[in-house]
Amino acid sequence: MASPWVEITGRGVVSCAGLDVAAFQNAILAGEGHIKPFDENGRELNLPPEFMAGLKLRFTRGAPVIGFDPTQHFEPRVLAGLDRFSQFAAVAARQAWKEAGFDVAPPVADRIAVIVGTANAGNESVGQGWQRILLEGRKPVPLTIPMTMASGASSRIARETGAHGPVFATSSACASAAHAILMGVMMLRSGLADVALVGGSDACYDFGYLRAWDALRVVTTDICRPFSKGRLGMSIGEGAAMFVLETTDHARARGAPALARLAGGGMTSDAGDLTTPDGRGMVRALHAALRDSGLTPERIGYINAHGTGTQINDRLEAQAIREVFGAATDKLPVSTIKSSIGHAMGASGALELVAAIATLESGIAPPTLNYLEPDPDCPIDAIPEGPRKVNPEAVLSNSFAFGGLNVTLALTRADVNL
Amino acid sequence: MASDNEQIYTKILSFIHSEIQDKSVEFDMDTPIAAVKIDSIDVIHVVFKVEEEFETTIDLPQDSKFDTVGDFVRALAAFIPAAGQA
Incomplete structure (x- = not known):
């Protein structure tokens, strides 16, 4: 195999x-x-x-x-x-x-x-x-x-x-x-x-x-x-x-060096509304990515969120992350680059994977820009202050689409093994 | 009328030249069409340019075959109202 x-x-x-x-x-x-x-x-x-x-x-x-x-x-x-x-x-x-x-x-x-x-x-x-x-x-x-x-x-x-x-x-x-x-x-x-x-x-x-x-x-x-x-x-x-x-x-x-390792991912469907997401689909995608990759939650050092900036996505995504990671969410940095480059629609998951690889290579997580003050409905550490050294060995990247179609990718530094 | 046709033919020849891949190919009305190496996409673009330039609609039969560049050019020109029948 x-x-x-x-x-x-x-x-x-x-x-x-x-x-x-x-x-x-x-x-x-x-x-x-x-x-x-x-x-x-x-x-x-x-x-x-x-x-x-x-x-x-x-x-x-x-x-x-x-x-x-x-x-x-x-x-x-x-x-x-x-x-x-x-x-x-x-x-x-x-x-x-x-x-x-x-x-x-x-x-x-x-x-x-x-x-x-x-x-x-x-x-x-x-x-x-x-x-x-x-x-x-x-x-x-x-x-x-x-x-x-x-x-x-x-x-x-x-x-x-x-x-x-x-x-x-x-x-x-x-x-x-x-x-x-x-x-x-x-x-x-x-x-x-x-x-x-x-x-x-x-x-x-x-x-x-x-x-x-x-x-x-x-x-x-x-x-x-x-x-x-x-x-x-x-x-x-x-x-x-x-x-x-x-x-x-x-x-x-062929002796090709890896930039990072794609450990796996999870794909789920809400089987629900065309524009209103269901947080349970997000939770299942996060769990599926961990299960598929074999990575335990403790090994995830950063999440590149879908984070569109809409009321409902951000609330449900933050709560989904907290449901999967529990109390450890308090020490889990989560940010999105959508306030840096906008929402690139079908390309967003790919652009965000480039960012996630950069975080694995450099150890630096990008900030969530334009953040005013914490929202109690979004109980995560969104890295509002600026770039942060986080040095993760493994990260997740979320893409949660209209129509309730959810994907979470799991990746690690090139030197990390299962 | 003959000079009108000449102008139309010259224009269509320039459209063909602008579309074909190998710009080094020299051709005139008597050149065998195979020597110009015009492919189906080139033909679509030439037809489109003639339609736009002369405000006409060209409806070549699907099975059209041409021996020379001139056969192709005259077939297109036949759909241009300003052109006299050659």
């Missing part, structure tokens, strides 16, 4: 806090805030200027990816078939592939899996299509259909890496990346692949999408303040993060 733990040997990032891993990690570990007023983001919002004035959004802040020039990464011929979410994913995957050393010595093609999680898929291409049809009286661009496919990013990455194994997308709203990552672990454990390129990607700065979020009344008109008294909701981010996962045998055989 193969080892149940797998090695993370590469990672890549496209984010509002930087277009590579180093920039992203430095920003996150330093506690930088990248949620900005829209006027500061200006034309980089990727919206037609005429819509900026007419957006009529209640919220005025967001965290779009700034300065990403697709023409620097793709030929026009390729770009004509890639939605922005696929561009993000492919660029992040190239970084991960290179860090793993596979750009020089690629693995056996039939043994590579690619799984990319996305909540929105080619939402931006859909929006641009409607804009052309209804506002400009033109036809949608000819490759609109393949651009909107949720599997478009996975197919592009497969083409670039030569992956001939299992290649597909996962979609579970804000748990999409976490499901993709855990699906990669299962591929490796089951022997269906030796190497899995996994992660998540979403592009969110399409005007129709922003208007739709506004209509849902979940985005704060203030700024995202997770776990804090006075929190009013989330802020919208976007981006991608991708990882190279390998079986321990495969990584050791």
Whole structure:
């Protein structure tokens, strides 16, 4: 039987806090805030200027990816078939592939899996299509259909890496990346692949999408303040993060150093409401991750929370953590980077895994930004004061999605064993 | 009319050139279409550009086959109202 733990040997990032891993990690570990007023983001919002004035959004802040020039990464011929979410994913995957050393010595093609999680898929291409049809009286661009496919990013990455194994997308709203990552672990454990390129990607700065979020009344008109008294909701981010996962045998055989070890995870469903979570599903996901990884609660030194900044998520997540960890919760640091980079939807679990790896490597946990004062309904230590040295050997990372779809990932430092 | 057609043909030839992958290929109306190495995605984009440029709708039969670049260009131009019948 193969080892149940797998090695993370590469990672890549496209984010509002930087277009590579180093920039992203430095920003996150330093506690930088990248949620900005829209006027500061200006034309980089990727919206037609005429819509900026007419957006009529209640919220005025967001965290779009700034300065990403697709023409620097793709030929026009390729770009004509890639939605922005696929561009993000492919660029992040190239970084991960290179860090793993596979750009020089690629693995056996039939043994590579690619799984990319996305909540929105080619939402931006859909929006641009409607804009052309209804506002400009033109036809949608000819490759609109393949651009909107949720599997478009996975197919592009497969083409670039030569992956001939299992290649597909996962979609579970804000748990999409976490499901993709855990699906990669299962591929490796089951022997269906030796190497899995996994992660998540979403592009969110399409005007129709922003208007739709506004209509849902979940985005704060203030700024995202997770776990804090006075929190009013989330802020919208976007981006991608991708990882190279390998079986321990495969990584050791080629002498590849691990960045961290993915010990396992738990996946549960509330079987409940579309937008109101059920804390019992979160509790079961946390328990399932501990059980699957074989890690005892005492070994978990930090949790990277889902922490959206909404009243109900943060209350139920904090209480779920307390239910699983009991009195030890008082000494268990828990923070979220969603008040640093916004909620990147289907990419959030992947971006948060990059942050969790950075915490394992550096020993530093990022703070929960914009925290005003403790909320008795959120009985956790949310690291409000700034970056903190926590030196964990193992951490958890939560992704709890609309529709009651919950994933908790468990990972350890590269030198830790079961 | 002939000069109008010439202008349309020239425009369509420029669209083909902008879409094909190998820009070093030189071609004219008499070049065999196979020599241009135009793939199905290129064809979709050329058709789209002609539709946008000339505000028309092109409805080529699915099984259309062309021997030369000129056959393809003339087939597209036939859907342009301004073009005279060649």
